[in-house]
Amino acid sequence: MADVVLKLENFSVSYKTQKGSLEAVRNVSFELKEGETLAIVGESGCGKSSLARGILRLFPRNLEKTSGKIYLDGEDILSLKEDNFRKNILWSKISMVFQGAMNSLNPVLKVVYQVAEPLIVHMGMDKDSAFKRAKEMLSLVGISESFAERYPFELSGGMKQRVVIAMALVTHPKVVILDEPTSALDVITQANILNLLKVLKKELNLTYIFITHDIATTSELADKVAVMYAGEIVELSPAENFYNSPAHGYTMMLLNSVPTLKTTKKLKSIPGSPPSLISPPKGCRFHPRCQYVMDICREKEPPMFKKGEEHFAKCYIGESHE
Amino acid sequence: MNNNEILLKVENLKVWFEIRKTIISQPLYVKAVDGVNFELKKGETISLVGESGSGKTTLGRTILRLYEPTDGKILFEDKDITNLPFKELNWYRKETGFVQQDPFGALAPHFSVYRILEEPLIINKIGTPESRKEMIIKALEEVKLTPVSDFINKYPHMLSGGQMQRVVIARALIMKPKLIVADEPVSMLDASVRIEILDLLRDIQMNHNMSLIYITHDLATVRAFSDWIFIMYAGNLVERAKTDELLSNPLHPYTKALLSAIPDPDPSNRFKLREVPPGEPPNLINPPEGCRFHPRCSFAMEICKKEEPKEINIAKDHWVKCWLYKEG
Ligand SMILES: Nc1ncnc2c1ncn2[C@@H]1O[C@H](COP(=O)(O)OP(=O)(O)OP(=O)(O)O)[C@@H](O)[C@H]1O
Ligand SMILES: Nc1ncnc2c1ncn2[C@@H]1O[C@H](COP(=O)(O)OP(=O)(O)OP(=O)(O)O)[C@@H](O)[C@H]1O
Ligand code: SF4
Ligand code: SF4
Ligand SMILES: [Mg+2]
Ligand SMILES: [Mg+2]
Numbered sequence: 001m002a003d004v005v006l007k008l009e010n011f012s013v014s015y016k017t018q019k020g021s022l023e024a025v026r027n028v029s030f031e032l033k034e035g036e037t038l039a040i041v042g043e044s045g046c047g048k049s050s051l052a053r054g055i056l057r058l059f060p061r062n063l064e065k066t067s068g069k070i071y072l073d074g075e076d077i078l079s080l081k082e083d084n085f086r087k088n089i090l091w092s093k094i095s096m097v098f099q100g101a102m103n104s105l106n107p108v109l110k111v112v113y114q115v116a117e118p119l120i121v122h123m124g125m126d127k128d129s130a131f132k133r134a135k136e137m138l139s140l141v142g143i144s145e146s147f148a149e150r151y152p153f154e155l156s157g158g159m160k161q162r163v164v165i166a167m168a169l170v171t172h173p174k175v176v177i178l179d180e181p182t183s184a185l186d187v188i189t190q191a192n193i194l195n196l197l198k199v200l201k202k203e204l205n206l207t208y209i210f211i212t213h214d215i216a217t218t219s220e221l222a223d224k225v226a227v228m229y230a231g232e233i234v235e236l237s238p239a240e241n242f243y244n245s246p247a248h249g250y251t252m253m254l255l256n257s258v259p260t261l262k263t264t265k266k267l268k269s270i271p272g273s274p275p276s277l278i279s280p281p282k283g284c285r286f287h288p289r290c291q292y293v294m295d296i297c298r299e300k301e302p303p304m305f306k307k308g309e310e311h312f313a314k315c316y317i318g319e320s321h322e
Numbered sequence: 323m324n325n326n327e328i329l330l331k332v333e334n335l336k337v338w339f340e341i342r343k344t345i346i347s348q349p350l351y352v353k354a355v356d357g358v359n360f361e362l363k364k365g366e367t368i369s370l371v372g373e374s375g376s377g378k379t380t381l382g383r384t385i386l387r388l389y390e391p392t393d394g395k396i397l398f399e400d401k402d403i404t405n406l407p408f409k410e411l412n413w414y415r416k417e418t419g420f421v422q423q424d425p426f427g428a429l430a431p432h433f434s435v436y437r438i439l440e441e442p443l444i445i446n447k448i449g450t451p452e453s454r455k456e457m458i459i460k461a462l463e464e465v466k467l468t469p470v471s472d473f474i475n476k477y478p479h480m481l482s483g484g485q486m487q488r489v490v491i492a493r494a495l496i497m498k499p500k501l502i503v504a505d506e507p508v509s510m511l512d513a514s515v516r517i518e519i520l521d522l523l524r525d526i527q528m529n530h531n532m533s534l535i536y537i538t539h540d541l542a543t544v545r546a547f548s549d550w551i552f553i554m555y556a557g558n559l560v561e562r563a564k565t566d567e568l569l570s571n572p573l574h575p576y577t578k579a580l581l582s583a584i585p586d587p588d589p590s591n592r593f594k595l596r597e598v599p600p601g602e603p604p605n606l607i608n609p610p611e612g613c614r615f616h617p618r619c620s621f622a623m624e625i626c627k628k629e630e631p632k633e634i635n636i637a638k639d640h641w642v643k644c645w646l647y648k649e650g
Contacts, residue, residue, distance in 0.1 A: 018475055037592075044484025044511050060479060099483050099510070103424040153341070153352070156603045157374025180483070183509050184423075186539045187583040189374045189603075191596040198595060213484075213512035216585040221592055239589040257514040258587065269521075270514040273466045 002033040003073075005207050006055075006094075006175055011068035011078075013047075013054040021064055022277045024050035026231040028068070032224075034174070037201065037208040039218045039239075041254075042228030043274050048211045049099055051228070052177045055209075056096055057085060072175070091122045095168040099179040099211075102160040105152040111163045112138065112148040115170055123171060137170045138163070141196060158189035162196065169200065177209045182217055194220045215258045219243065224310075227251050230275050230285040237311040247305075247313035249290040284315070292317055328400075329501060329533045330362040330385065335394035337377070337384050341607075352606045354380040356557035358394070359633065364500075367527065367534040369544040369565070371580070372554030373603050378537045379423055381554070382503040385535070386418050387411055398501070416446055419494035423505040423537070425486035429478040435462070435489055436474050442497055461492040464522055466515065483510040491519065498530050505537045516540075520547050541584055545569060550639075553577045556604050556614040559633070563640035573642045575619045613645065621646060 013025040024047045032038050040048050053059065055070060070078040077089050095118075098104075106114060116134035119125040125133070138148045141162040152160055161181065168176055181197070182190040194217065200206060201221075210221050218225060218239075225242035227235040227250065235248040246252050256268045272289040275281050281288055287297040294316055302314045337355040342348075354377040362368060370378050383389045385396060387403060396404045403414060422428040429438055439458045443449055449457060459470050465488035467473045478486055487510050494502055504523065508516040520543055527534050536548060544551055545565060552562040553574065561574040572578050579599045585591065601618040604610050610617055616626040625645050633643040 015480070017480070019472065042512070044487075044515055045482040049482060062480070100424055100426045103427065153339075154605075154607070155375075158603070180510065184506065184539070185374045186372060186580065187541065187585070188580060188598050190539070191583050191585070191598045195595045195598070198592070213510070215513065216587045219587045219589050219591045220585060220596075222589070223592070239592070243587060243589050254512070254514060257517060269517045273468045274515075276469050276472050278472060 002035055004031050004071075005034045005073060006032045006209075007069075007071040008055070009069040009071075011051075011054065011066070011070060013050050013059075013066050014064040015060065016062045016064045017278065019278050023231050023280075024277060025054055028233050030224075030226060030233065030236060032175070032207055032209070034207055035201070035205050036223050037210055037221045039210045039212060039222035039225045040228055041212060041215065041218055041225060044213065045274055045277075046228045047231040047277075048228055049179055052096060052179055052209065052211055055177065056090055056094060057082075058096075086122070091118050091171045091173065093173055094175040094177065095171055095173040096177040097164050097168045097179060097181050100184070101164045101167075102157065102184065105160060105163065107152055110149055110151060111143070111155070115148075115163060115166045118167060118171055134166070134170055137166045140200070141166045141169070156189075157185055158192055161185060161189075161193055165193075165196070165200075169204070169206075172204075173206075175207045175209065177211070179211045180213070181210070183212065183214060190217065197221060215255065227254070230280050231277055232285065232314065234286070234315070235313040237308070237313075241308060241311045245308070245311075247307040247311065247317065248286075248315040249284075249292045249317060250286045251313075253289075253291060327364045328361050329364045329398065331395075331397040332358055332360050332385065333395040333397075334359060335381070335384065335396065336392045337380050337389060338392040350607050353557050353609060354606060355384065356609075358559050360552065360559065360562060362501075362533050362535070364533055365528065365531045366550065367524075367536055367548040368550040368552055369548035370535055370537045370552045370554060371539065371541060371544065372552075373556070373576075374539075375603060375606075376554040377557045377606075378554055379505055382420075382505050382535060382537055385501075386420055386503055387414060388420070416497060417500045419497060419499040419502040421487075421490050421494045421502065421504040421507040423509075425483060425490050425510070428490050429486060431478055434475050434477055435467075435481075438478075438489060439493055439496055442493060446497065448497075457496060461496050464495070464526075465489075465492045466518060467492070484512075484515065487511060488519065491523070495523075495526055498526075499532065501533050501535070502527075503535045503537070506539065507536070508543075509539070516543065517546075541581065553580065556609055557606055558614060558643060559641075560615070560644065561642045563637075567637070567640050571640075573636065573640075573647060574615075574644050575621050575646075576615050613643075 009029050010027045014021050014023045112134050116130040119130040135148055143162055182193050222239045225239055226233045229250050235251050253270045283299050284297040284302050287293050302316050304312045304314050305319055307313050335358045338351040338353050340349045384391050440454055443454050462470045467488055491507055508519050548565050551565050551568040552559050555576045561577045599618045604614055612628050613626040613631050616622040631643050631645045633641050634649045636642050636647050
């Protein structure tokens with residue numbers, strides 16, 4: 001059995017705002033084994049990017065505090081000193097493809113320079129070796145030598161996304177966080193990129209955290225799915241259970257809102273709007289919008305119930321409670 | 323209101339970007355839009371779908387005259403706006419709205435959400451400070467940025483990707499323009515909010531008889547949402563038809579490949595690779611001769627490699643640009 005690479009225990013992140021403290025990530029816990037892919041799905045603004053950036057300590061200026069534990073290969077990395085973290089963990093062990101990154105490639109810099117940059121800037125590699133490694137990585141993601149010398153505007157959207165993926169992989173990290181890596185691409189290009197990510201995962205034994213709001217693409221990569229709602233992981237399960245036997249009210253309603261082209265089922269959007277993270281609802285945070293709501297949901301925050309093998313959900317459905 | 327009135331007419335539109343590798347080298351041209359024709363009626367919605375990099379954004383921006391056309395014509399309510407100089411376009415800016423593709427770059431970083439939404443109203447001398455405030459609150463409620471007080475004083479970097487997208491939508495809608503180009507307006511939103519925002523756009527559009535060009539990769543939402551689907555590949559519209567017609571009777575090989583690539587959620591997908599047409603999308607500086615899709619097309623014939631197919635009207639409200647089909 002593969003080893004646990006990354007483990008989060010009650011990880012929380014909060015920001016300072018004019019109206020008070022905003023808890024964007026609250027008590028998040030999960031474990032990831034080497035080579036495994038965890039998809040994080042959830043509504044816009046529920047804290048997915050904050051969680052991802054939090055793992056990498058890429059905080060905005062108005063960070064209030066973080067708490068909890070993050071272990072990488074058993075080492076507690078949240079307590080590492082900043083310079084130690086930057087030198088030994090960030091990019092070299094855990095890297096990230098940022099949401100919208102392909103549109104923020106530097107327009108006046110050849111792509112091979114941009115891919116080499118993390119090696120030179122973060123890892124202190126000399127230029128020649130960095131370019132060599134960058135070219136190898138570009139060819140691994142399917143960008144030939146001649147395209148390496150081009151500028152971003154000369155590349156198609158799919159190629160730009162490949163470049164961004166190469167940037168995240170060039171440092172040979174163990175864990176790669178992908179924040180919406182395909183949501184800007186047409187379905188054919190998207191399928192191409194997902195194929196690439198599948199192949200790379202196998203070849204390099206990568207562990208992915210894959211953030212997406214797209215339920216269909218989730219199934220292309222995920223071994224496990226974490227559903228976030230209002231800053232919390234409300235359900236964590238093997239991918240099969242996520243699709244076939246969801247256990248949280250939000251997950252059930254989310255799956256009912258997914259359009260597919262092949263069916264003409266009437267889509268049910270989830271009524272109401274996402275809760276304020278500054279003053280979240282009492283009890284289950286989803287209760288004001290949940291079609292299965294019970295009295296207890298309004299009063300008492302549900303604990304993480306075990307719903308099956310490696311399947312957990314913070315929801316009273318199917319639980320006996322006094 | 324006359325619903326058959328044509329709002330926008332685009333004829334043989336070309337937009338080429340000039341690039342020079344060095345100051346002295348010969349200019350090269352990226353043929354991002356290369357001969358596009360269509361009409362858009364008042365109150366109608368077009369979904370513009372296609373390959374990444376095929377020129378959708380360029381077409382949208384040029385229609386709004388944010389870019390200069392290289393050739394062809396753009397008529398808005400019969401007025402030729404193709405070559406109006408930028409400073410004579412102020413009236414046109416009021417009649418049109420734009421939802422930019424990339425929300426991360428679309429919002430001024432040092433403006434609060436309030437200020438971002440008030441700006442167009444001030445520029446166009448609309449309302450008093452009090453009535454503007456009401457309009458802004460209403461707009462934020464419409465795009466579901468609620469409780470409004472959590473968002474109204476935030477700066478863009480304090481918003482999530484999907485929240486920024488909604489501010490951009492609110493800004494485009496606040497002026498109630500006649501034409502909106504919405505470039506991937508909901509790409510960062512989850513299915514549930516996505517449907518709500520699209521429904522909202524649809525409502526506002528119908529109430530105000532607005533026309534909409536909806537650029538998207540999300541084929542699954544277009545069925546419920548648009549009157550027309552246009553398919554773009556390498557600078558050309560390769561097929562355009564009424565929504566139901568296109569989805570039930572797709573003709574162009576690229577359209578067919580695109581439709582069959584739509585993923586269905588199934589957890590066993592992760593154990594296999596997806597089938598996709600071979601090869602990369604073409605380079606728009608030197609696009610392939612003949613039909614631009616021929617190097618990737620499994621139906622390609624001799625003629626496809628040499629001669630560019632013409633766009634033909636194959637059925638009522640259905641055009642296709644492919645040698646497999648004949649007029650009538
Ligand atoms: N610097 C900040 N200051 C205050 N609030 C912030 C800041 N950054 C994010 N937020 C808020 O924290 C919440 C979580 O944001 P985050 O970007 O993590 O969401 P997300 O799940 O990635 O959403 P999306 O799918 O739209 O990208 C949001 O409600 C957002 O408004
Ligand atoms: N200012 C520019 N200068 C040179 N080339 C450009 C410029 N803007 C766009 N291009 C090129 O024109 C082509 C069309 O780009 P456009 O952004 O219109 O595509 P798109 O269909 O919107 O793609 P996507 O789905 O990725 O958003 C691309 O090859 C792009 O690299
Ligand atoms: S705990 Fe109650 S309100 Fe929350 S999701 Fe479950 S049933 Fe719905
Ligand atoms: S014109 Fe020829 S190459 Fe082009 S899509 Fe039709 S059959 Fe394929
Ligand atoms: Mg995000
Ligand atoms: Mg675009």
